[in-house]
Amino acid sequence: MADFEGTALLTPSEMARADELAIGQGRTGLALMEAAGKAVADAVRLNAAPQPVVVLCGQGNNGGDGFVVARRLAAAGWPVHVAFSGHIDALPPDARTNAEAWTGETLPLSPDALAGCAIVVDALLGAGLSRDVSGDMARVIDAVNRSGRPVFAIDIPSGVDGATGAVRGIAIKADRTITFFRKKPGHLLLPGRGQSGRLSVVDIGIPGAVLETIGVTLRQNTPELWSLPPLDAGGHKYGRGAVMVVSGGLLNTGAARLSARAALRIGAGLVTLVGSRDALQVHAAQVTAIMLREAAGPEALAEAIAAGKIDAAVIGPAASVGETTREASLAILASGVAAVLDADALTSFAHTPDTLFAAIARRPDRPVVLTPHGGEFARLFGRIEGSKVDQARVAAERSGAIVVLKGGDTVVAAPDGRAVINAHASPLLATAGSGDVLAGMIAGLLARGMTGLEATCAAVWLHGDAALRHGRPGLVSDDLPDLIADAMAAITPASLR
Numbered sequence: 001m002a003d004f005e006g007t008a009l010l011t012p013s014e015m016a017r018a019d020e021l022a023i024g025q026g027r028t029g030l031a032l033m034e035a036a037g038k039a040v041a042d043a044v045r046l047n048a049a050p051q052p053v054v055v056l057c058g059q060g061n062n063g064g065d066g067f068v069v070a071r072r073l074a075a076a077g078w079p080v081h082v083a084f085s086g087h088i089d090a091l092p093p094d095a096r097t098n099a100e101a102w103t104g105e106t107l108p109l110s111p112d113a114l115a116g117c118a119i120v121v122d123a124l125l126g127a128g129l130s131r132d133v134s135g136d137m138a139r140v141i142d143a144v145n146r147s148g149r150p151v152f153a154i155d156i157p158s159g160v161d162g163a164t165g166a167v168r169g170i171a172i173k174a175d176r177t178i179t180f181f182r183k184k185p186g187h188l189l190l191p192g193r194g195q196s197g198r199l200s201v202v203d204i205g206i207p208g209a210v211l212e213t214i215g216v217t218l219r220q221n222t223p224e225l226w227s228l229p230p231l232d233a234g235g236h237k238y239g240r241g242a243v244m245v246v247s248g249g250l251l252n253t254g255a256a257r258l259s260a261r262a263a264l265r266i267g268a269g270l271v272t273l274v275g276s277r278d279a280l281q282v283h284a285a286q287v288t289a290i291m292l293r294e295a296a297g298p299e300a301l302a303e304a305i306a307a308g309k310i311d312a313a314v315i316g317p318a319a320s321v322g323e324t325t326r327e328a329s330l331a332i333l334a335s336g337v338a339a340v341l342d343a344d345a346l347t348s349f350a351h352t353p354d355t356l357f358a359a360i361a362r363r364p365d366r367p368v369v370l371t372p373h374g375g376e377f378a379r380l381f382g383r384i385e386g387s388k389v390d391q392a393r394v395a396a397e398r399s400g401a402i403v404v405l406k407g408g409d410t411v412v413a414a415p416d417g418r419a420v421i422n423a424h425a426s427p428l429l430a431t432a433g434s435g436d437v438l439a440g441m442i443a444g445l446l447a448r449g450m451t452g453l454e455a456t457c458a459a460v461w462l463h464g465d466a467a468l469r470h471g472r473p474g475l476v477s478d479d480l481p482d483l484i485a486d487a488m489a490a491i492t493p494a495s496l497r
């Protein structure tokens with residue numbers, strides 16, 4: 001996977017380390033704080049005409065940034081007051097210096113401090129919370145959220161946990177968030193993403209090279225992380241990979257068809273639906289470019305894989321839960337093809353996850369991708385503590401597979417610890433069959449020869465992009481495969497299309 005440093009995400013402790021490393025390389029904490037406060041004051045000035053501002057300052061360095069913002073806005077002629085209830089002496093040194101340099105009005109931190117102001121700057125808490133928000137601070141946050149006034153959050157909306165995106169008790173609902181150096185997971189994970197409003201990242205003088213020292217393993221999913229394989233002018237369909245999708249029974253064929261269409265649309269050379277004769281008769285009435293092959297039972301599946309020179313297989317969409325799907329999944333894994341296990345294939349191992357993980361371990365060279373939503377994840381992996389990223393990472397390590405923990409903030413994790421958060425998505429994707437399309441897209445890109453993590457991240461991003469392209473209510477999963485072409489075209493240079 002390309003190592004594009006702009007996509008790196010830093011947990012609060014990694015960000016503290018980045019600050020420390022920058023300071024070790026000759027920057028001062030005060031200079032970083034001044035740059036941070038200047039960036040926020042500039043953002044306020046760029047986005048509004050001069051009007052009364054209240055800067056809510058907490059007891060740490062986030063509050064220190066707030067005092068810089070207050071000083072700079074006041075110097076630019078804006079009416080500003082600060083709301084702060086701590087002891088200046090108890091502030092960390094740089095924040096204290098800036099609090100002492102503030103000569104304007106300071107009111108106690110309470111909902112009354114909002115009176116008469118038109119804009120709120122939130123400098124209460126940074127990304128690394130040590131406890132839930134309560135007391136006066138909670139009351140002020142509640143009053144800000146009810147006030148309807150525009151809020152500029154410094155670094156992260158106060159109350160959002162920068163590592164997990166959780167709202168710790170209560171959190172500021174910001175219109176704009178200005179963060180420093182790199183985004184934090186809490187800006188992308190839900191509900192933190194929804195609290196952040198429009199997010200911008202500003203350079204405050206921390207050298208990018210510190211990322212290598214820190215050893216960042218978490219990234220945001222963007223097209224910079226992967227590239228779609230170019231089409232070969234002399235290529236033939238087998239060179240673009242063959243996908244097999246296992247069908248559900250007579251009355252459950254639609255889900256597999258969605259997967260198959262998506263696999264073909266994303267560029268697999270050949271796609272075959274396999275299943276019972278009666279299921280194939282339903283498919284036959286619906287598909288044209290997709291091929292059909294009768295195969296019932298694990299041996300027949302293995303034969304179909306060999307006969308079709310299959311590169312990647314999908315099993316799970318409406319496959320039914322139970323022994324048949326379990327045995328079929330094991331046959332696919334034993335065949336060694338790249339495999340995407342979705343939906344019923346995951347639930348079929350709910351009572352025997354170790355059987356699945358052992359089968360994955362026997363074929364370390366070809367990728368296996370598991371695509372659970374939250375319910376399927378819990379059935380297969382039980383309860384895992386920590387953020388969504390932590391959970392996906394533990395599951396990937398335990399299973400030996402790439403795990404796609406789906407949702408509005410899908411997390412992809414690899415067994416080696418690399419993880420990616422996808423925020424390029426639309427709530428329209430919460431519709432029946434959307435996951436079936438994603439499974440097909442992943443398989444299509446695996447068949448085209450992309451590595452497991454790249455294929456999965458690319459498919460997740462393109463799936464989100466397809467829904468964003470629909471751009472209006474009324475998206476159904478049948479629409480998605482046809483939107484994939486435009487999604488791919490937008491990131492593919494014309495010479496390679």
Ligand SMILES: NC(=O)C1=CN([C@@H]2O[C@H](COP(=O)(O)OP(=O)(O)OC[C@H]3O[C@@H](n4cnc5c(N)ncnc54)[C@H](O)[C@@H]3O)[C@@H](O)[C@H]2O)[C@@H](O)CC1
Pocket residue numbers: 016019029032033034036058059060061062063064065092124125126127128129130131132133134137154155156168180204
């Ligand atoms: N040199 C640096 O470290 C820099 C820091 N910067 C700013 O500093 C911030 C981080 O500063 P800090 O690490 O001091 O963190 P905070 O500003 O969040 O302050 C931490 C303090 O808040 C308290 N606290 C934690 N959770 C709380 C809760 N739920 N309710 C009430 N109090 C709580 C802690 O006990 C601690 O006293 C960043 O967000 C950024 O804005 C920037 O100025 C750039 C440079």
Ligand SMILES: [K+]
Pocket residue numbers: 062122123124125126153154155156157158
């Ligand atoms: K804040």
